[in-house]
Amino acid sequence: MKITDAPDASPTVDASPTVDAPPTVSAPASISAPASVLERLRSCERPPVDPALAGGLREWIEDELADAVAELPPSVPRVSVAKGPLTSVLLCEAHTLALRTDPQPVTREIALGSLVDVAFRAQVTSGLSCAGDDPLAGPLAALAVSGERRDSEVVALVASLTRRERDALAVEVAAHSAIVERHWQRLPGAWLPRTQDRVRLPFAGGRVTLAGTFDLVLGAPAAELASVCIVEVKSGKRRVEHRADLHFYALLETLRSGAPPFRVATFYTSGGDLDVEAISEDILTATVRRVIDGTLRLCRLAAGSEPERTPNPLCPWCSELATCAPGQKSIAAREEAPGLGASPGAEASWG
Numbered sequence: 001m002k003i004t005d006a007p008d009a010s011p012t013v014d015a016s017p018t019v020d021a022p023p024t025v026s027a028p029a030s031i032s033a034p035a036s037v038l039e040r041l042r043s044c045e046r047p048p049v050d051p052a053l054a055g056g057l058r059e060w061i062e063d064e065l066a067d068a069v070a071e072l073p074p075s076v077p078r079v080s081v082a083k084g085p086l087t088s089v090l091l092c093e094a095h096t097l098a099l100r101t102d103p104q105p106v107t108r109e110i111a112l113g114s115l116v117d118v119a120f121r122a123q124v125t126s127g128l129s130c131a132g133d134d135p136l137a138g139p140l141a142a143l144a145v146s147g148e149r150r151d152s153e154v155v156a157l158v159a160s161l162t163r164r165e166r167d168a169l170a171v172e173v174a175a176h177s178a179i180v181e182r183h184w185q186r187l188p189g190a191w192l193p194r195t196q197d198r199v200r201l202p203f204a205g206g207r208v209t210l211a212g213t214f215d216l217v218l219g220a221p222a223a224e225l226a227s228v229c230i231v232e233v234k235s236g237k238r239r240v241e242h243r244a245d246l247h248f249y250a251l252l253e254t255l256r257s258g259a260p261p262f263r264v265a266t267f268y269t270s271g272g273d274l275d276v277e278a279i280s281e282d283i284l285t286a287t288v289r290r291v292i293d294g295t296l297r298l299c300r301l302a303a304g305s306e307p308e309r310t311p312n313p314l315c316p317w318c319s320e321l322a323t324c325a326p327g328q329k330s331i332a333a334r335e336e337a338p339g340l341g342a343s344p345g346a347e348a349s350w351g
């Protein structure tokens with residue numbers, strides 16, 4: 001397993017096709033025995049907790065949102081700020097609005113990610129393997145009873161596959177699961193592992209909620225030394241927004257518990273790589289700025305304001321493109337400029 005500690009350069013946005021070509025899965029037999037992921041995540045100096053930090057960040061967010069929320073009509077429902085809408089609205093408000101009226105359907109790649117997530121949870125909490133005659137059986141059973149609409153849609157999508165398509169998906173899930181099993185054992189209770197840890201933080205009297213669901217949290221929040229580590233699990237390739245997602249989660253944890261996580265990490269089940277980053281005050285303050293910017297935009301959209309159209313590299317995959325002059329102009333300009341052509345596969349990066 002390759003572990004990258006505190007990389008300076010952001011991962012580049014993937015530019016390879018993803019819809020027709022599933023992520024490459026390394027053969028588990030070719031991987032040498034890894035050191036304990038748990039040890040590598042936890043073996044570093046833990047910074048002291050600044051007891052005033054979380055309160056200061058919360059006050060900052062409250063102050064910046066107050067005016068925008070005061071202008072929201074009472075009939076406007078609560079504005080929920082999760083990692084996906086945050087990334088999307090900072091790219092283009094018009095696209096974000098379009099996604100609300102026409103949500104992205106569950107794709108094969110989304111289904112793969114959900115199934116692998118379940119396999120990961122089974123491994124780290126119970127040491128249960130999904131290997132067997134039908135690698136999809138256990139994950140599908142778990143998704144069927146989760147109570148989440150999106151999970152039901154995944155189950156329905158798998159049920160709609162042909163036998164050949166289902167077999168291909170099962171092979172892929174088994175390969176990802178084998179890599180998970182190679183790198184993760186059942187986690188000891190002493191580390192207090194929590195999976196699917198849901199965080200909902202109200203702001204502005206409950207009119208705004210910052211929300212997230214952590215794939216895995218290790219360690220109990222402590223008042224003196226940062227002691228929590230958050231891990232996100234990805235079945236796809238590295239994407240630039242994964243780093244910002246983790247920073248958002250670090251902020252949620254800081255606001256929730258009063259102490260920042262000392263590390264955040266993304267585990268890639270396609271190859272077993274683990275990107276690890278230490279969390280500093282600078283990262284948290286930059287994330288607050290990003291969250292305030294995005295939340296103000298989401299509030300404006302919720303209030304019915306005309307959305308801004310901000311051309312960006314993902315315009316070619318936007319459902320609004322046919323009626324969006326700035327988007328069309330941007331694409332034409334990129335096609336004329338050498339080296340600035342559209343990046344196939346970037347449609348998966350809307351957040």
Ligand code: SF4
Pocket residue numbers: 092093094095309310311312314315316318319320321324326327328
């Ligand atoms: S085409 Fe581009 S600019 Fe237009 S709405 Fe979509 S993302 Fe925004």
